[in-house]
Amino acid sequence: MSFTIVEPVTSRLNRSELAVPCSRTELFEKAAKGSADVIFLDLEDAVAPDDKERARKNCVQALNDIDWRGKTISLRVNGLDTHWMYRDVVDVLEGAPGKLDLIMIPKAGTAADIYAVDMLVTQIEAATKVSKRIGFEMIIETALGMQNIDAIAGASKRNESLHFGVADYAASTKAKTVNIGGPHPQYGVLTDTDAEGKRTYFWGDVWHYAISRMVVAARAHGLRPIDGPFGDFSDAEGFRAQANRAAVLGCEGKWAIHPSQIALANEVFGPSTEEIAKAKRILDAMLAAQREGKGAVALDGKLIDNASIKQAEVLLNMAKRLGMAV
Ligand code: COA
Ligand code: MG
Numbered sequence: 001m002s003f004t005i006v007e008p009v010t011s012r013l014n015r016s017e018l019a020v021p022c023s024r025t026e027l028f029e030k031a032a033k034g035s036a037d038v039i040f041l042d043l044e045d046a047v048a049p050d051d052k053e054r055a056r057k058n059c060v061q062a063l064n065d066i067d068w069r070g071k072t073i074s075l076r077v078n079g080l081d082t083h084w085m086y087r088d089v090v091d092v093l094e095g096a097p098g099k100l101d102l103i104m105i106p107k108a109g110t111a112a113d114i115y116a117v118d119m120l121v122t123q124i125e126a127a128t129k130v131s132k133r134i135g136f137e138m139i140i141e142t143a144l145g146m147q148n149i150d151a152i153a154g155a156s157k158r159n160e161s162l163h164f165g166v167a168d169y170a171a172s173t174k175a176k177t178v179n180i181g182g183p184h185p186q187y188g189v190l191t192d193t194d195a196e197g198k199r200t201y202f203w204g205d206v207w208h209y210a211i212s213r214m215v216v217a218a219r220a221h222g223l224r225p226i227d228g229p230f231g232d233f234s235d236a237e238g239f240r241a242q243a244n245r246a247a248v249l250g251c252e253g254k255w256a257i258h259p260s261q262i263a264l265a266n267e268v269f270g271p272s273t274e275e276i277a278k279a280k281r282i283l284d285a286m287l288a289a290q291r292e293g294k295g296a297v298a299l300d301g302k303l304i305d306n307a308s309i310k311q312a313e314v315l316l317n318m319a320k321r322l323g324m325a326v
Helices: 026-033 049-065 085-095 111-127 143-147 149-153 166-172 208-220 236-249 259-269 273-291 306-321
Strands: 016-021 038-042 072-076 102-105 135-140 159-164 188-190 201-203 224-227 253-256 297-299 302-304
Touching (some): 016 026, 016 259, 038 049, 038 102, 049 085, 085 111, 102 111, 111 135, 111 149, 135 143, 135 149, 143 149, 143 166, 149 159, 149 208, 159 208, 208 224, 208 236, 224 236, 236 253, 236 259, 253 259, 273 297, 273 306
Parallel strands (some): 016 038, 016 253, 038 072, 102 135, 159 224
């Protein structure tokens, strides 16, 4: 290990994170009754400019009146380049003191963006005498944000998670796509001809670099990396594939932009009973190996070593958290 210790942030379940536009009041109660780990109340891009003020008031009322059933509640404020953001923070924090858990900062571009919001939130918390400390989630969804991702991740002690905002990122980088998440048929490789003269085309994952970069920056600062939206909410199989590949890279959860995506995300980012059983077998085998003074052994014809213990523990800790039998 490095002499530099990465301290983990406040631990929260974050398998699914449901987007709820504050302009649609009928969605609040439904979101509260659902099974999303985190709900983000949106004042930003799902709310039309003429509706911003009404949405802000709806948000304050919902935070005060609705029983959110212990869920983690976040507020997506407008961008720092707008004239709405300061009032989003001031009105919601003063109007519903102590109700929010997190603030989601969209289009985070530099560490100074986070510093600015931290200053505002710190003053309001002091003035309203609220002892609960709000955490920050940053959406990485611009070229500038991706360029400065490491500084953004380390910009505040309030930071808890990084999120990959695929649609704005595509727009910012001028990627030739209008999909919200998902693969693209033109991002692939064509093999050379084989012995039969055939060529095969394989699709690649156009978002691989961005998500991997985010996972590294997040984990190096002890934060949770979270994959963003998948727009085609009628395609459960497509969502599952995207969520699986994000989980394999190290993401801890994914957004749900529709209730149908919540259970899928909870399933993909929670451990399965098979994974739990395998992790336990790995731990048992490693304990036996340690008793014999061995550092690496074979299990089912495959190498396992000290790193396998850590991998298995990550999985079993999550299972315990979810109250699953381990
Ligand atoms: N939270 C809670 N409930 C939701 C919901 C949400 N985000 N989206 C839909 N629902 C509810 C609907 O009210 C409906 O409830 P009902 O069965 O009681 O009538 C049910 O889930 C099925 O919804 P459906 O009719 O299929 O969807 P819709 O046409 O009402 O809405 C969207 C579709 C995409 C517009 C809506 O899901 C939405 O606004 N999602 C969030 C988008 C967003 O915030 N994007 C920004 C981040 S990328
Ligand atoms: Mg966005």
